[in-house]
Amino acid sequence: MVSVAVLGAAGGIGQSLSLLLKLNQAISRLSLYDIVGIPGVATDISHINTNSAVEYHIGQAQLDAALRGIDIVVIPAGVPRKPGMTRDDLFNINASIIRELIEAVADHCPSALLAIISNPVNSTVPIAAEVLKARGVYDPRRLFGVTTLDVVRAARFVRDIRPNIDTSVYIPVVGGHSGNTIVPLLSLAEPQLDLAQEEIEDLVHRIQYGGDEVVKAKNGAGSATLSMAYAAARFIESLIQSFESDSIIVEPALVDLAADTQGAKQIKTLGADGLAFFAVPVVLGKVGIKRIAPLRGEPSLLERKGIEIAAAALKVNIDKGITYVIKKS
């Protein structure tokens, strides 16, 4: 039985994600934390007749109680985009939120698995790593930036143009989680796709800017929450399964490549050399990342070019996150 904490549980993603996690019978303790609004959300969810006991904690003074004894911490705390903003525009507010929350994780549940949803993921994950390093409790195998939504979108968008493709189609997406740092590898889809060049270009663009589609449609009321909650619940379910079974469970995530230096070699030779973090499919195990899953085949020329472009932009985002923590300490 597993204990999960959601930090930012009263928000758009947090509420839907908490509901989906309440339906997961493998979870025995669901700890919901926010700085506002959490008593109502948690009390409501707690009436659902599934295994987990729901508890709530409000405000920084209760963060220790929210985290003590927790196996998996998932963080959707922070502000979302409005039309016209990039994810990087969220940096100033969300960087300090992530820093504060990860400091508490380091103090109260340092061996928990950590799944970070808050944007800009390309920077918040390096921030988390630096904070954990500064407190002497960093294990790169336990830290994940949640990029599942990119893979979920890729699989759905391809079906929008090829309705007969099975829902289990898998399209690897590597790089980061913003605009051109998102690199879908359509040429490595399983099963293989038969797409015209124009369809490939349109699909790549749609997957890269899927988040903007939602931001525009919500017209000032935020960004993706329901599809993100679905994606995060799937990711947490995979983490839980990896605790409990020996079968091979693969999920994409933005990870520290130091988690598997051997496995990172293939990724680096594709144009990601010099990068500490990259979104890749990873094999999950009992302590988090077991290894980086090798890509099954060579990406196309266009995709290799995409990886190079992504790497340059991602490096700027990573360095910004690292510098933020170093400057503050």
Ligand SMILES: NC(=O)C1=CN([C@@H]2O[C@H](COP(=O)(O)OP(=O)(O)OC[C@H]3O[C@@H](n4cnc5c(N)ncnc54)[C@H](O)[C@@H]3O)[C@@H](O)[C@H]2O)C=CC1
């Ligand atoms: N990784 C991904 O694929 C995606 C990431 N996101 C990101 O997720 C984040 C959350 O989005 P929404 O749920 O739509 O936002 P929201 O504004 O609806 O909810 C955010 C929640 O965080 C809480 N919060 C703020 N400061 C906090 C703190 N110090 N400690 C704990 N909780 C705190 C707020 O009270 C609020 O309940 C945003 O940064 C958004 O950009 C959104 C969609 C996809």
Ligand SMILES: O=C([O-])CC(=O)C(=O)O
């Ligand atoms: O677009 C945003 O700001 C939220 C997000 O990360 C996504 O939907 O992929």
